[in-house]
Amino acid sequence: MSRALSCIVVLFAHLVWISHGRRGYGPGEQDWGHIEVRPGGYMFYWLFYTTGGNIPNYADRPLIIWLQGGPGSASTSYGNFGELGPIDMDSQMRHSTWVKDFNVLFIDQPLGTGFSYLDNHTKCSENNRELGKDLVSFMNGFYSRHRVFQKVPLHIFGQSYGAKVASEFALQLQNETTSKLISVNLVSPWISPLLSVMSWGRILLTIGAIDDQLYSDIHEASLEVGHLMKRNLWSDATNQMFTVQRLIAAQGIDLYNFMEPTENTELRENQLMNGPVRVALNLSESLQFESFSNVVFESLSSDFMKAALTTVEQLLEGTSLKVNIISGQLDLICSTLSTVHWIKRLKWSGRGAYSSAPREAIIVRDKIEGFQKTGGTLTMFWVKNAGHSVPVGNARAMSEILKTLRAIK
Known part of the structure; x- marks a missing residue:
């Protein structure tokens, strides 16, 4: 092949690459838009094609879906700019971005969150x-627009309440589509809400953040959450959970990182989203972005305190999916202590x-950044020096965890 022809081939390959994406906000090729998921319900997504070098095609790298929690927190803002996207809240390059090694798809869910919307x-x-x-x-709808991703390994990540959603999503997706779903990853998971709430006072007393009297107040308020749940008063239980949180917050303690x-x-x-992002993505001004939707949260208030242990058990027992649980050891709201407790309660054949x-x-540069334990299709990752937002709390540990996904065939 002549040198001139070689140059043409290289140029053509580059054009094929960029033709799959658009220039959006920040570096690299992107795509975004709304998909009607049911009559009058339009879900917004923002896809970042991997920027990793030494690959002939982005489809040679897996696709990660990121689901934020809340419910009602937007993946395209906090998940993207706050945790793992290519640039941060200050529009500075993030060296630990997941886009280096994966295609990353942020979805504003549930409907009514972020740029997703519902008709009246x-x-x-x-x-x-x-x-x-x-x-x-x-x-x-996404696979109809991006058919090449049907053949790309898929990993679903959900954080906090998003982990609860991710478990159900993965279970249904496994049964209803032909995607190459490989793993579901539960980050700082809100899977057993009552165990989470009951752990708060115990942790804070143990580290000396509260005294015996305040612990007693928190413990009594936490027990009331359980009493309301037993009576199926789910919205009342959610409100009582907030009462417990207010007792803790009044002491200047952050539920998302109890050390700072x-x-x-x-x-x-x-x-950011209503300003430069809206302009760059050419989105209608009639779409008002809210990083957190109270309407969405209220609609799910009766579901908020319900556990998803059965769903996780179904993933472990009824599918071949890898189930990874990732917990920051400084997280209080979805504490490591409560996570370990509900894992012990799971009923599945791989329990022993x-x-x-x-x-x-987990050792990075001769330093222990965390721990991991695997049995059957379940892996638990303990991440040191990280609170609720593990990807940004300890990027080195998270990078090692992500390497395990690329190793799965």
């Missing part, structure tokens, strides 16, 4: 099963293998 006659989702159904419908306060970024997210498996250190 369309109701918000009210339970986890409905959320999973909407996301499966979204994926059908975390920034409330809602205002910055709204300014997991219980007897050794816990191994």
